[in-house]
Amino acid sequence: MNNSFIQINNISKHFADVKAVDDVSVEIKEGEFFSLLGPSGCGKTTLLRLLAGFEYPTSGNLLIDGTDITALPPDKRPTNMVFQNYAIFPHLNVEKNIQFGLRKLGLSNDEIDKRVKDVLSSVKLEGYEERFSNQLSGGQRQRVALARALVRQPKVLLLDEPLGALDKKLRDEMQLELRTLQKNIGITFVFVTHDQQEAISMSDRVAVMNDGKIQQLSVPNELYKNPENIFVSDFIGETNFLKAETKSSDGEFINVSIEGLGEFKIKNNLNIAANSSDVVCSVRPESMMISKVKSDWDICLDAKICQTSYLGEMTRFYVEAKGIDKIITVSSQHFDNQSFENNECFISMSLEDISLLNKK
Amino acid sequence: MIVFWRKIYAKHDNVKAYTLLSPALILVILAMAVPMALMLSFSMFTQVSMMEIDYTFTFQRYIDFFQKNLLVTLLIKSIKISFLVTLITLITAYPVCYYIAFYVKKNKMLWLVLLTLPFWTSYLLRVFSWKIILGTKGVINSSLINAGILSEPLTFLMYSQTAVVITLTHAWAAFALLPLYVSLEKIDFSFIEAGRDLGLSRFEVFWKITFPLSLPGVIGAILIIFIPTVGDYVTPALLGGTDGRMLSNMIQAYFGKINNMPLGAASATIMLTTVVLITIIVSNVTKRLTQRLT
């Protein structure tokens, strides 16, 4: 398997004085489900469009399967794209939409028919051949767009926030379907989204982007458990940031003074400098525990509940804890908003759940 | 090699755009810019005799123009008539636009289409129609005489400046309506309601809120009416008589019977310059007015 199937080498794209993509380099593996994740304006869609050929890079080059495609127009690239608004041709029915890209491949009519039939069944739209775009629901249009791109059997499928316009339930279903589909076909997917849950649940690897740069590129677990900087830590899931100062270093560990809580030994994954006040500690709400009695965890604090958010499957508690001057979020599947009568509680955290990050 | 060109083409939106634009630009340059430049240079020549033209450059034609009482009068008259037409058209059309913008809820498009429909018919025919209406034996006079209101026909209605003004007010009305309507339509009615809420009278609301906000449309309308009217030929020719003659009639004569192309070209250039100057003045004045009012 080709580990650098798609090579993005020092790609930059400037629009006037805006650096939409700033010197990005990535290698995407063959057959991988790869996501570009980030907020609006981070450059993820621009990067995708650079891969598709709709934008021309200001500098850098792109290779797919060893071939330099940088100067190739979109119609000559081995990629196909599923557009955010689906871009279904309104003057053609579903069947003609899907057939559209097959004309230039020089296939026999039988071969074309077969491919169209196969792809329609794989997106579960058999029987919809005669319908037009305005007779389809959002979800159906999305599948037509998918089918139309897949039927050409591209080397790479590019997806530009394809699930953004769907309602939540449909979106969850489609996420599963897409993932299964990708595994069955084996095509490399490059998927753009701003929804971190989506990215984490579907992808083999995720590149988190902001300000045109890649902030972190890892498998989903790593992104979640070991974020490398504040942006990623804040963007993926939820977290609490605590003021900190590093003291002396101790091999793999480093002594950190956390707010008003004292000094603790934290694992120094990112090689952060000793004696620095340019650092911050991050701890996720779901890794903390809220309780009615004191616990024996590494850190246990008295706290008072200010607000709760009942979400059904869990409850979020917004607490004021002794020694910390901002509101801490703790989530619990065990207790809910009715559990604490006089709003007094204890919150606990374990040292191995605290991440040390540079303040950038 | 192909790769090189591909890179350049892909890289530059400018190239793509100008490739598409080139036929239009070529057309405009060849059919308008070059001819107008030539016309300008022609205005510097002298018509020596029926067939001969002296090609030495001279500004004499322009001096000739301003020395001829008739020409200067016609220029001033053309400007005056256009100004009058613009004013009257604006004032009469404004309430209609106001009505459609603020009081019509359904089928606004339909009203606009109906309003502009007459203007797609031949201009020539419409002027001709006015000739029938305003003439001494025409509709107005014959109806009024038959009804006993008049004993003699109103002569000022035909072959006069009045006839020209009336006809031209009709001719350009639709084109004034459109920009006016567009800018009125954009005004958020809540501004007007806020004005009333704050105690302003209906008139004050109009003068202090609505009208200033509609100024872009007013300017658009002014320019759309004024510019073509100054150079109008058909209306003064058909029903202007001597009183209602305008500069373009003279220009046509210079290119026709009188055969003095250079002087005709000079007159046309002067007309164009006047139009451009007035356009610039109007835009600047209104720009400043809008700035003061906002």
Add this chain to the structure above:
Amino acid sequence: MNEKNSTLLIYTLLYFGFLYVPVLFLPIFSFNDANYMSFPLAGFTTEHYEEMWSKRNLHKALWASIKVGVVASVVSTTIALFAAKAFARYKFRGEKISYGGIMMPFLIPEIILAVAILVIWVNLGFKLGLVPVTIGHTLFCTPFAMLILIARIEGFDFSLEEASRDLGENAWGTFFRVSFPLYLPGIVAALLLSFIISFDEFILAFFLTGSDATLPMYMWGQMRFVQKLPHVLALGAVIIVFTTFIVLLAFWLRNVGQGKAKKDIAIKL
């Protein structure tokens, strides 16, 4: 905004009357059995129409106008289509100047345009006739067609073109298979309106045609003679009906397909 303003309504309706009266009178009087057009109407007759139709010069002029109109509208619409695509789709340097330049023929008094073209044409040694008229009309119609097409293209979903490129079509293929079919109603509207503009245009024809008259020039010739008045009215009435019909058709086409692209009928899955 619940008030009804009846004063304004009445005024508006009166204004409508003012606008339509000249246009309506022509057909009315074309059936009038008299040489002078006054109230009250004399008898009803269709003889003016028969008379009109018998004139050979009229046929020649009509044919000339049609020829010029077809050529001018096709050429100007084509040119305008490409130009409109450039303005609607790309941001580029010199955009405003180019736009102003192409709109210019629209913005200066027609007589100046006519005179300018006359000067260069004659000095190049060419004869006046239908050719310079066609050139002038093409120049004059292009801004018009461009306005219509820009509006049309701006409402167009560009990701459709990108999708086509992505699916393997080159620029030309994309144009023929995707853009053109979707632009078609707008294109036809532009064609029709350009044709009408050329058909009715007088000044450019007046200055630039030699002995080949276009229809407006024929009418101009006839208008000067009182006894010819009635059949000019008949001709005028026919033209009015014809142009109104075409214009309504063009307006309808202009809006066809635009609404569809924007409507989203979401049927629940």
